[in-house]
Amino acid sequence: MGEPTPEQVRAFIAAGLPCEHLEVEGDGRHFFATIVSAEFEGLSRVRRHQRVYGALGDRMREQIHALSMKTLTPAEHAG
Template sequence: MPMAAEDIEGLIRQSIPDAQVQITDLAGDGDHYAARVVAESFRGISRVERTRRVYAALGGRMGGELHALQLTTDVPAGA
């Protein structure tokens, strides 16, 4: 069963409280999403570690409930 964008956003925010999360349904099917996650807590850590933290927030749903996620992570600008 597909995941709702709101569920993905909620899981990420629960695990990364300072995150600004933008979810886009790429195919309109609830299975293929893009996520942009911006968090101050990402500052100073590698992109690989940022990705790991987001995937950990999803609790193993990748490849199951959530088929595909195009992920972009960043830190807030100007800080």
């Protein structure tokens, strides 16, 4: 498989993490995601990012070279 599209990265995240809102932008190598999930409640920013990396699994190392993200709980997103 070649470089993933933003839509594919979005699908990868959504498959491993229940999200209320999920946007992914990128150019095939570098991506920016805005992720809103109730699973982030009570987690630090680092733990939230680890949760997303866990959802991506091996794809993070093999296909996605850079992922910047904003991780929010539903209350933070509504805020």
